[in-house]
Amino acid sequence: MINKSLLDRLAALDTNTVSDALDFLGLPGATVGLRPLWNCPKIVGRASTVLLAPKSDNVPTVHLITPVVEQIDSDDRVLVIAGGIEGISCWGDILANAAASKKVRGTVIDGFSRDIDGSESIGYPVYGRGVTMISARNRVVQIDAAVTINVAGVDVSENDYVIADTCGTVFVPSAYIEKVVDLGERIARRQDGMVEAVRSGRSVAEVMHDTQFEAIHVEHA
Amino acid sequence: MINKSLLDRLAALDTNTVSDALDFLGLPGATVGLRPLWNCPKIVGRASTVLLAPKSDNVPTVHLITPVVEQIDSDDRVLVIAGGIEGISCWGDILANAAASKKVRGTVIDGFSRDIDGSESIGYPVYGRGVTMISARNRVVQIDAAVTINVAGVDVSENDYVIADTCGTVFVPSAYIEKVVDLGERIARRQDGMVEAVRSGRSVAEVMHDTQFEAIHVEHA
Amino acid sequence: MINKSLLDRLAALDTNTVSDALDFLGLPGATVGLRPLWNCPKIVGRASTVLLAPKSDNVPTVHLITPVVEQIDSDDRVLVIAGGIEGISCWGDILANAAASKKVRGTVIDGFSRDIDGSESIGYPVYGRGVTMISARNRVVQIDAAVTINVAGVDVSENDYVIADTCGTVFVPSAYIEKVVDLGERIARRQDGMVEAVRSGRSVAEVMHDTQFEAIHVEHA
Known part of the structure; x- marks a missing residue:
C-alpha cells in the first residue's frame, strides 16, 4: 500500500526532478545515454534485474530473460538489464509480448534492442543505448537475476525504483525512495x-x- | 524473373529475420549503426557499390557518385557507399533527385548525408551514420565503383542483396540469397x-x- | 537596418548552402554534431556567447547563463554556449521560459540540455549534442560571456551570425556575413x-x- 502510493507519487515527477532530489541527498542514480528507443511513454516502477554476459560455449541453454519474465507476479515491474555486448540485442518482440502480457511496465537496457517496431506496435516502452537487428542468440547469456547490477555506472538492486522519460533513466534505492x-x-x-x-x-x-x-x-x- | 521473385520475397522479411538466417548459415552481413537518416521506409534491392576516399589534390574532377547513378538501367538498385570521411557528406539532394528519377530504391552510406530534408521531401530513403551540412566537394573523391567494398565491417559486392529498415542494414551475397x-x-x-x-x-x-x-x-x- | 536585412536574407538560406559559401571563401564555420534536440524549427540570429567551465569549489554563485539572458535587449539573439561537461546539462526549462520571454530565438550548446520537453512545450528551439537529466548545479559554472568561444572546433565571437537547422549548426563572423x-x-x-x-x-x-x-x-x- 505504501509502496503503491510511493510509486504513484514518483510517477507524478520527472527524471529531472528526481535527479535533483538525489543530488541534494548526495546519492547516485542518474544515468546518461539510456533513452527511449521508440517515442515511448514514461515508465515508473520497481526493478527486476537481469545480468547478462557474453556466451562462452555453444551449448543451447534456457533463453535469456524469459525465466525472469515468467516469474513476475505483480504489476509494478520494470525489467532492468545489464552486461550485454555493444551492438548486440538484449530485447526483442517475443519478450516484449511476454512482458506486456505479464503487465511489466517497460524495459531499461544498458545495451541494445532489436525488433523495435514490434515493441512499438504493442505500446511496450523500451529504453536503452540503441537499436540493432543482431540477435543475442549464441552471443549473450543470462548469468544471474534479482542481484545488484551496474547500469551505466549506477548500482541497481532488485526492487529499486526506476523512472525513465525523454531525458533518460534514473534509479532510486528503495531505502531512500520516501x-x-x-x-x-x-x-x-x-x-x-x-x-x-x-x-x-x-x-x-x-x-x-x-x-x-x-x-x-x-x-x- | 527469379531475381525479381527473390527480391519480392526478401521484401516481405525484415532485417531481424534476415540477420537470423545469416546467423544460422554462419554468414556475415548484419551491420550496426547504419540507420534511417529520416523516418524513411524500408528499402530492399541490389547493391550498386561506390568506393570513396579523401581527396589528395585540388584538381576538379568528375563529381563523385554521379557516373554510377548515370549508368543505372534497372529498377532494383540500392546505392551502397563506403570510404568517406567522418562528418563529411557523401549524399545530397541533387543526387537524391537524380537517383529517384532513375528509380533507384535508396542509398546506404557508411558515412554521412547532407540536405536530408531534400531527400525526405521527395520520399527518397537514405540510411547511414548521421547527418551533417559539410559538402564532399574538395574533400572526398570517388576512386572506384562496382567493386567489393567494406561497409561497417561487412564486405559488400556489386549485386549483393540489401535490406534496410528501422533496426538497421543487412547485406546478403547473391550466391546465398535463395x-x-x-x-x-x-x-x-x-x-x-x-x-x-x-x-x-x-x-x-x-x-x-x-x-x-x-x-x-x-x-x- | 542593414543587419536586419542580412538576417532575413540569411534566414532564407539553409545550413548546407551557408556551409558551401564558407567553403568557397576558405572560411571555417560549419560544425558537426550540434543538431536539434527536439523536432524544432530553424533558428537564425546573432550570437550572445557564454563560456562555462567545471565548478572548482562549492560556494553558491549566481546561476549560470541567467545574467546573459537578463541583459538581452534586442530580438535577434541566439544563445551560444560552450565549455560544459559531457553528459551534464547546460540548459533547462526555466532558462527556456526566460529566454522566450526575452524573444531570444534559440539556444545552441556545445553540450547537453535537460527538461527538453519543457523547451518543446513552449516552442523554444534548442540545438546541441544530446539530452540528459543531470543538472549543472554544483557541477558547471559560467566563467565569461560576450567573448570568443570555441564551439565544436569553430571560434564564435559575440554578434557572429548563427544558422541552425536539421543538418546542424553553422556560424558566420559578422565581418564576412555580407x-x-x-x-x-x-x-x-x-x-x-x-x-x-x-x-x-x-x-x-x-x-x-x-x-x-x-x-x-x-x-x-
Whole structure:
C-alpha cells in the first residue's frame, strides 16, 4: 500500500526532478545515454534485474530473460538489464509480448534492442543505448537475476525504483525512495513556481540565484 | 524473373529475420549503426557499390557518385557507399533527385548525408551514420565503383542483396540469397507462431527455449 | 537596418548552402554534431556567447547563463554556449521560459540540455549534442560571456551570425556575413537550377560536373 502510493507519487515527477532530489541527498542514480528507443511513454516502477554476459560455449541453454519474465507476479515491474555486448540485442518482440502480457511496465537496457517496431506496435516502452537487428542468440547469456547490477555506472538492486522519460533513466534505492519523493515534490513545486515567476516577468537572474534554490536545504532540514 | 521473385520475397522479411538466417548459415552481413537518416521506409534491392576516399589534390574532377547513378538501367538498385570521411557528406539532394528519377530504391552510406530534408521531401530513403551540412566537394573523391567494398565491417559486392529498415542494414551475397530467403521465411513463420503462443498465454520460457528455436536446424537440414 | 536585412536574407538560406559559401571563401564555420534536440524549427540570429567551465569549489554563485539572458535587449539573439561537461546539462526549462520571454530565438550548446520537453512545450528551439537529466548545479559554472568561444572546433565571437537547422549548426563572423549571404544566394539559385535540371531529365553527371559548379568562382570573381 505504501509502496503503491510511493510509486504513484514518483510517477507524478520527472527524471529531472528526481535527479535533483538525489543530488541534494548526495546519492547516485542518474544515468546518461539510456533513452527511449521508440517515442515511448514514461515508465515508473520497481526493478527486476537481469545480468547478462557474453556466451562462452555453444551449448543451447534456457533463453535469456524469459525465466525472469515468467516469474513476475505483480504489476509494478520494470525489467532492468545489464552486461550485454555493444551492438548486440538484449530485447526483442517475443519478450516484449511476454512482458506486456505479464503487465511489466517497460524495459531499461544498458545495451541494445532489436525488433523495435514490434515493441512499438504493442505500446511496450523500451529504453536503452540503441537499436540493432543482431540477435543475442549464441552471443549473450543470462548469468544471474534479482542481484545488484551496474547500469551505466549506477548500482541497481532488485526492487529499486526506476523512472525513465525523454531525458533518460534514473534509479532510486528503495531505502531512500520516501526521502527522494518528498524532496522531489518540494523541488517540483519550487521549479513550477520559478517557471511561473519568470513567465510573469520577474528577473530570471533573481529567480535562479542559488540562494533561492539552496533554500530547499533549509526547508528540508 | 527469379531475381525479381527473390527480391519480392526478401521484401516481405525484415532485417531481424534476415540477420537470423545469416546467423544460422554462419554468414556475415548484419551491420550496426547504419540507420534511417529520416523516418524513411524500408528499402530492399541490389547493391550498386561506390568506393570513396579523401581527396589528395585540388584538381576538379568528375563529381563523385554521379557516373554510377548515370549508368543505372534497372529498377532494383540500392546505392551502397563506403570510404568517406567522418562528418563529411557523401549524399545530397541533387543526387537524391537524380537517383529517384532513375528509380533507384535508396542509398546506404557508411558515412554521412547532407540536405536530408531534400531527400525526405521527395520520399527518397537514405540510411547511414548521421547527418551533417559539410559538402564532399574538395574533400572526398570517388576512386572506384562496382567493386567489393567494406561497409561497417561487412564486405559488400556489386549485386549483393540489401535490406534496410528501422533496426538497421543487412547485406546478403547473391550466391546465398535463395538459402537466406528460404530460411528467413521459415524463421518468420516460427517467430510469428512464437509471438502468437506468448499472446495466447503460453509460457515464454517454454516458447523461447533453445530446443524450440534450434529445431529450425533440423527442419532445415 | 542593414543587419536586419542580412538576417532575413540569411534566414532564407539553409545550413548546407551557408556551409558551401564558407567553403568557397576558405572560411571555417560549419560544425558537426550540434543538431536539434527536439523536432524544432530553424533558428537564425546573432550570437550572445557564454563560456562555462567545471565548478572548482562549492560556494553558491549566481546561476549560470541567467545574467546573459537578463541583459538581452534586442530580438535577434541566439544563445551560444560552450565549455560544459559531457553528459551534464547546460540548459533547462526555466532558462527556456526566460529566454522566450526575452524573444531570444534559440539556444545552441556545445553540450547537453535537460527538461527538453519543457523547451518543446513552449516552442523554444534548442540545438546541441544530446539530452540528459543531470543538472549543472554544483557541477558547471559560467566563467565569461560576450567573448570568443570555441564551439565544436569553430571560434564564435559575440554578434557572429548563427544558422541552425536539421543538418546542424553553422556560424558566420559578422565581418564576412555580407559576402557569405551574397554567395549563398547565388549558390542556392544554382543548386535549385541543378535540381530542376536533374528533374527534367538532364544527365546528373553533366549537371554536377565540377566545371559547372566551379563556375560560381568565375561568376563571383
